[in-house]
Amino acid sequence: MTAERFDHPDVVICPGGPLLLRGEHLVADADGRMHRTTRPVSAVCRCGKSADQPWCDGTHKVLPDKQKP
Amino acid sequence: MRVPKARGELSEALTAAMQAETTGTTDAAAAWSRAHTAEATDDADRHLALWTMYELAYRGFDDVDEALEWHPELLALRRSLEQGFERELREWFSPPELDEPFGDALFALIEGVDGVSLASFVQREATVEQTMELLRYRTIYHLKEADPTAWVVPRLTTGPKAALMELQYDEYGCGDPNRLHSHLFVRGLDAAGLRSDYGAYVDDVPVEVLVQNNAMSLFGLHRRLRGAALGHLAAFEATSSMPSRRMAQGLDRLGLPAEMIAYYDEHVEADAVHEQLAVRTICAALVEEEPAQAAEVAFGALTCLGLEDRFARRMLAEWGAE
Ligand code: FES
Ligand SMILES: [Fe+2]
Ligand SMILES: [Fe+2]
Numbered sequence: 146m147t148a149e150r151f152d153h154p155d156v157v158i159c160p161g162g163p164l165l166l167r168g169e170h171l172v173a174d175a176d177g178r179m180h181r182t183t184r185p186v187s188a189v190c191r192c193g194k195s196a197d198q199p200w201c202d203g204t205h206k207v208l209p210d211k212q213k214p
Numbered sequence: 215m216r217v218p219k220a221r222g223e224l225s226e227a228l229t230a231a232m233q234a235e236t237t238g239t240t241d242a243a244a245a246w247s248r249a250h251t252a253e254a255t256d257d258a259d260r261h262l263a264l265w266t267m268y269e270l271a272y273r274g275f276d277d278v279d280e281a282l283e284w285h286p287e288l289l290a291l292r293r294s295l296e297q298g299f300e301r302e303l304r305e306w307f308s309p310p311e312l313d314e315p316f317g318d319a320l321f322a323l324i325e326g327v328d329g330v331s332l333a334s335f336v337q338r339e340a341t342v343e344q345t346m347e348l349l350r351y352r353t354i355y356h357l358k359e360a361d362p363t364a365w366v367v368p369r370l371t372t373g374p375k376a377a378l379m380e381l382q383y384d385e386y387g388c389g390d391p392n393r394l395h396s397h398l399f400v401r402g403l404d405a406a407g408l409r410s411d412y413g414a415y416v417d418d419v420p421v422e423v424l425v426q427n428n429a430m431s432l433f434g435l436h437r438r439l440r441g442a443a444l445g446h447l448a449a450f451e452a453t454s455s456m457p458s459r460r461m462a463q464g465l466d467r468l469g470l471p472a473e474m475i476a477y478y479d480e481h482v483e484a485d486a487v488h489e490q491l492a493v494r495t496i497c498a499a500l501v502e503e504e505p506a507q508a509a510e511v512a513f514g515a516l517t518c519l520g521l522e523d524r525f526a527r528r529m530l531a532e533w534g535a536e
Contacts, residue, residue, distance in 0.1 A: 151373055159490050160318065184384050188487040196459070201486040203455030206325065 161213040163188035163201035174199040215413035217275045218262060222255025225263040228291065232266075236279040246287040250294075258421040260295060265416070265424045267292040268431040272358055273412055296432055303429060307520050309512030316501050316508065317494040320445075324452045324493075324515055329523035333457035335535060336464035344533050345468055349408060350415045351423050351525075355430070356399040356477075357412050360385035362434035363447050369437045371503050377495040378444070381451075381488050395480070402474030422525035429517055441507035444500055445514025448492040453519065454485035 157165040166172070166187045172180045180199055188201035191214035195202040205213055217233075220226035231245035254260035269275065270283040282288055312319040336345055360382055367378055387393030403410035433443035458481035465475045501508045530536045 149372070151376075153376075157490075157494075159494065162490060163486065165487065165490060184484065184487065185380055185388060186384070186487050186491060188483075188490060195486075197483060200483050201455075202459060202482050203486045203489070206456070 222259025224254040227252040261424040307516035330526035333460035337460035362430040365434040374499040405471035405473035441510025442514030445511035446518040449515035449518035452489040
């Protein structure tokens with residue numbers, strides 16, 4: 146028996162939602178401000194509508210389909 | 215914590231049996247036979263009895279012998295209450311078949327449930343008194359936040375197991391006790407002048423809170439219900455970010471302490487991550503390995519949302535705010 150290899154990407158694009166980042170990163174927001182990740186996995190906003198930039202705050206879920214990333 | 219105040223014949227008989235076993239001063243066999251034949255006075259009585267028996271698996275009671283957790287008489291009584299409870303849940307929350315891809319379908323199922331939101335009420339119109347009441351009731355879960363789901367870990371195969379731990383690690387503060395989510399809530403309670411000792415408000419909570427808590431313990435304690443446990447987790451996480459923002463805004467509007475606001479702020483950000491993990495990596499991985507669990511995941515998700523809706527309706531009715 147051989148051990149299975151699992152996909153475990155560092156960056157995951159969630160359909161219609163954020164981009165997940167695994168591990169420690171320094172993220173520059175749209176205004177060039179720096180934000181260090183603080184958790185094992187972080188969600189970076191892709192829709193531009195989060196009130197907690199650069200992080201996702203779930204707002205993408207209430208956007209009309211056309212505006213979802 | 216001490217054993218909660220009995221709410222009827224059944225919880226009273228259970229308390230008496232546990233006491234008899236603990237102190238050895240009264241006839242334990244007679245006490246158990248009374249507990250087995252006692253009719254629950256009402257739902258609150260039945261769910262308090264179940265809650266009390268479950269609690270032996272978490273933190274126990276200062277006035278009960280901890281060996282009772284695995285006492286055959288107690289387990290027999292627990293099992294009979296669980297069977298009735300699970301039957302009810304399956305009747306109330308029977309899930310539709312989910313399409314592919316599973317992650318999108320699960321998100322859609324959760325978004326399609328239009329439950330009443332206590333967070334919206336707190337955000338806009340709750341009084342300080344109502345909000346403090348809600349916070350007291352939330353202690354029953356938030357002080358054991360993530361614990362019922364931790365039981366699921368050893369029951370999973372490699373993929374979903376690693377995925378669940380990735381989420382749980384964050385709930386448990388990534389190893390830093392100061393960041394443990396239940397501890398953030400303790401800090402909020404202390405700052406708000408509420409009691410933060412475990413189980414402090416169990417005598418005050420409405421039956422709907424006991425039911426919510428019991429559903430999580432039922433799912434967590436039975437390997438057979440691992441799919442429901444993870445579906446419950448997914449629904450919980452996927453309905454947390456935006457409501458947590460509303461809670462934070464409501465607490466701020468009412469001038470409640472920064473520490474309590476911080477608990478909800480943390481959940482805006484954390485649960486935007488956790489919902490993706492719970493739905494896409496945890497539940498999807500489980501269903502990929504065990505396709506038969508898809509319906510169980512959906513059942514668990516609907517249970518989570520349905521029971522929160524019942525609690526919310528009860529509170530709004532009590533506050534005359536429907
Ligand atoms: S991607 Fe979630 S709020 Fe923008
Ligand atoms: Fe949490
Ligand atoms: Fe979470």
